Every structure is written in structure tokens, then in C-alpha cells.
Amino acid sequence: MSWTEERIDRLKAMWTKGATASQIAEELGGVSRNAVIGKAHRLGLESRPSPVKAGEEKEKKAKAAPAPRAPKPVAAKPAPQPVESRLSAEESRPAAAPAAAQPKASAPEGVTLQYRSVGPGGFIRQGPGDTQAPIPPAPPRRLVPAKPSADVADKTSLLDLNDRVCRWPMGHPGEPDFHFCGDAANPGYPYCVAHCGVAYQAQLPRRDRRPPPPLPYGGPRVR
DNA sequence: CCCTGATTCGC
DNA sequence: GCGAATCAGG
Numbered sequence: 577m578s579w580t581e582e583r584i585d586r587l588k589a590m591w592t593k594g595a596t597a598s599q600i601a602e603e604l605g606g607v608s609r610n611a612v613i614g615k616a617h618r619l620g621l622e623s624r625p626s627p628v629k630a631g632e633e634k635e636k637k638a639k640a641a642p643a644p645r646a647p648k649p650v651a652a653k654p655a656p657q658p659v660e661s662r663l664s665a666e667e668s669r670p671a672a673a674p675a676a677a678q679p680k681a682s683a684p685e686g687v688t689l690q691y692r693s694v695g696p697g698g699f700i701r702q703g704p705g706d707t708q709a710p711i712p713p714a715p716p717r718r719l720v721p722a723k724p725s726a727d728v729a730d731k732t733s734l735l736d737l738n739d740r741v742c743r744w745p746m747g748h749p750g751e752p753d754f755h756f757c758g759d760a761a762n763p764g765y766p767y768c769v770a771h772c773g774v775a776y777q778a779q780l781p782r783r784d785r786r787p788p789p790p791l792p793y794g795g796p797r798v799r
Numbered sequence: 800c801c802c803t804g805a806t807t808c809g810c
Numbered sequence: 811g812c813g814a815a816t817c818a819g820g
Contacts, residue, residue, distance in 0.1 A: 611813050
């Protein structure tokens with residue numbers, strides 16, 4: 577691969593935007609992370625927080641008489657670039673829960689079991705044997721203005737669940753109006769079609785995705 | 800180990 | 811100019 581103007585522009589844009597060299601290399605394809613870094617420097621792109629550079633100011637030319645470090649005399653391999661398709665576990669996993677963070681609060685007494693939401697319908701049981709400090713029940717909280725009396729009346733409760741309704745949790749366990757979606761489940765799935773779409777987001781390898789037409793390159797990457 | 804960017808230096 | 815090899819920190 578050669579550095580066409582187009583590719584250089586992309587490199588510049590992404591580098592400026594803060595993408596890592598690895599990400600840029602993947603995005604561009606056909607180049608290594610090192611190639612990207614090398615090119616970025618040759619282009620005079622401003623260096624970004626480097627782990628190594630953090631502790632400079634010392635040594636400088638502290639090359640008293642150390643080994644001039646000769647690279648392997650052997651010719652370097654041409655890097656076949658097998659274009660292997662890899663999906664990290666992160667990327668291929670069903671999507672994360674709508675929300676899972678539990679605010680800290682003082683622990684009430686007499687509570688022996690706590691549940692922590694870790695995903696749609698998923699819970700991590702925390703028993704007495706667990707070393708981790710018990711996570712107190714979520715105090716009442718609202719992400720949106722409370723709907724005064726949007727009661728659980730006609731909402732799908734835990735007892736209403738069966739394999740024909742969508743079990744996508746709405747709200748958070750413990751909250752007064754916590755319920756489940758309850759729409760007709762996508763046959764074979766625990767959720768309705770809409771929530772399946774949220775839960776199972778197949779992620780193609782970055783290089784196989786359609787390049788995001790407008791900058792900035794698909795926005796913030798989740799990590 | 801993984802990741803990161805910086806640098807060197809043969810090509 | 812290019813980028814693999816290497817370094818070095820997190």
C-alpha cells in the first residue's frame with residue numbers, strides 16, 4: 577500500500593482527532609501501526625501523549641558508549657498482511673445493558689442478598705460469601721422527570737414473563753416502575769424485534785465497515 | 800501479557 | 811520515504 581493523498585488525509589484527520597495508531601492502521605488497512613506512526617511523524621503531525629515521552633528531560637543524549645543497537649541483520653519479512661478477520665470479544669458480544677451503574681450509598685441492615693444488574697435480564701448474585709462489599713439497593717433515582725403515576729398497572733412484571741414476550745428490562749430493578757418490555761418476542765429470542773436490534777449488534781471488523789462518510793469518523797469510540 | 804507512541808536505521 | 815524492529819511507559 578502506498579500513501580496516497582487520500583490515505584494521508586485520513587491519517588491526518590484521525591491522528592488529529594485522537595485515534596490511536598492502531599485504529600488508524602486498521603481503518604486504512606494495508607499498513608501497520610508502525611507505518612502509521614512513522615508516517616505521522618514524517619508528516620510532522622504533533623505527537624500525542626506518549627507513554628515513553630512522559631518521563632523525558634533526562635538522559636537526553638545519554639549514550640555514553642552503549643551498544644549502538646544494531647537491528648537484526650536478517651532482512652525483515654515483507655509482512656504478508658493476511659487480513660485476518662478478527663472480532664474482539666468486546667465487539668462481538670451482545671450489546672451492553674441500557675444502564676448498569678449503581679450509585680454508592682450506605683448499606684442498610686438486614687439485607688442478605690443483593691442483585692446487581694449487569695445486562696439485559698442478567699444479574700450477578702451477590703451472596704454472603706462474596707468478599708466484595710454489598711452493593712446497596714439503588715436509591716430511587718430518575719434519569720428523566722418522574723412520571724407521576726405511570727404505575728406498573730398494565731406493565732409487564734416479572735410474573736408476566738414467558739417465552740413469548742420481550743424480556744427487555746425497562747428501568748432498573750428495585751425501582752417502583754421497573755418492568756419488562758412485554759412486546760411480542762422475536763421467536764427464538766428473549767426480546768422483541770426492536771430490542772433484539774439493540775441487544776445483538778453485529779459488528780463487522782472495522783475495515784469491512786462502510787467508511788463513515790462525514791468526519792469525524794463515526795464519533796467517539798467506546799472502549 | 801496487553802496496549803501505547805517514539806526512535807532508529809536498513810532498505 | 812518507508813516501516814520493521816526496538817525501546818520504553820502504562
